[in-house]
Amino acid sequence: MSEIPGDLKFLKSHEWARVESDGTVTVGISDHAQSLLGDLVYVELPGVGDRVQAGNACAVVESVKAASDVYAPVSGEVVAINEALNDKPETINEDAYGEGWIFVVKMENKDELGELLDPDAYAELIEGEDH
Amino acid sequence: MTRQTVLNATHRALGAKMVDFGGWDMPLNYGSQIEEHHAVRRDAGMFDVSHMTVVDLTGANVRPLLRKLLANSVDKLKTPGKALYSCMLNADGGVIDDLIVYYLAEDFFRVVVNAATRDKDLAWIAAQAQPFGVAVRERADLAMIAVQGPNARAKVFGLLSPEARAGAEKLGKFVACEGDGLFIARTGYTGEDGFEIMVPETQAVALWNRLKDAGVAPAGLGARDTLRLEAGMNLYGQDMDETVTPYEAGLAWTVALDEGRDFIGRPALEREKAQGSKRAMVGLVMDEKGVLRHGQKVLTARGEGEILSGTFSPTLGKAIAFARIPAGDPGAVRVDIRGREVPVRIVKYPFVRDGRPCEGI
Incomplete structure (x- = not known):
């Protein structure tokens, strides 16, 4: 299991969110989530300009084994998507917290960040799942 | 209660991700399912298929029993060692299970059925066998390792004694022989050449490790599923079950409506054939x-x-x-x-x- 970067926040459903210096929020799925899914073969991205609602499904990641919804950690407008995933979905397996990002949201309400788990709480959550 | 094959600890030591499959704790993959898939297509991979149910049928009337029990014709089996794929049907023509039957001697046939259907299969076979006086014995003492891929046979040959090797090299497709205490069948579920090897449980871990040392890649149920689907092979429970006839499951080629053979489900299949599926x-x-x-x-x-x-x-x-x-x-x-x-x-x-x-x- 790779180290969880300290600047990330998490949903219980295994999405991560990182607040960038310009106030936008980058979203991906955790390293734990990619390891549960196995080899990813397809990512259905949201569209730039879509409005996403915190807690709602807005992307899909598919492995050989299963399809899994990706939920938005915060509400706002999608301002960027990682189109490289169209050709190389396995990037998420290789670098879930870096090159494997999925989309960027222009956040509407900073208070929503307070609802998310910090890295320690998330680590504890997945520790609990393993037993 | 989840059952374990004799190789369970070996899988775990290799870092396998384990899942429940038909009540068995089995390896899904050992890292990357896709890499395991490619290893089988390009070189050689191996699967622990010890969860599958091996049943020995013995007695003077085994062939008459199988004529009744199976939709395919056991009379195609004329040479000892030869194998046949068949469905076992209920009276409505629905598929109870698909299986492989090996002809070993006139009073000895071996059947391999699925793991998830073990209990109902054994009960069904025992009930049909009783009037024929055929003994039904599950061989839980046998583990099974499938070695598959373009280089699979060569890697197995390298581990056999000269006598066993000579026997295994001569095997045509869908034929089995015995050697070195192993039951070696040139069968599989991947669309590649290779063997399915039955081995006494006590020797299974050693055989697995020798295969691994020979460069055969461990592969899990995940790769087994993508390989068999690419190869166009049905999975019981997913592609057919008791509500589906072989004709509706792409298995017409396994149904033998040979003259005068009264197998279970035949009238239903003949009706379907006359009316169209x-x-x-x-x-x-x-x-x-x-x-x-x-x-x-x-x-x-x-x-x-x-x-x-x-x-x-x-x-x-x-x-x-x-x-x-x-x-x-x-x-x-x-x-x-x-x-x-x-x-x-x-x-x-x-x-x-x-x-x-x-x-x-």
């Missing part, structure tokens, strides 16, 4: 991105059907599936994926054989 199993390829999955709705000009087995094919780099659809000309076929209607092509399967995409795929 209402449903047909077809192969699908999706050229757009995405993955076909079990349960997705298939839209045709004749009505709705359903995806049975669906997956991403690592060899083709696109999604493939089996679907059961209403009989007749289906027109342009689409699959409903999360509310989106995606066009798919109906193709003749297998999708992949001996490492290469088949024509028209």
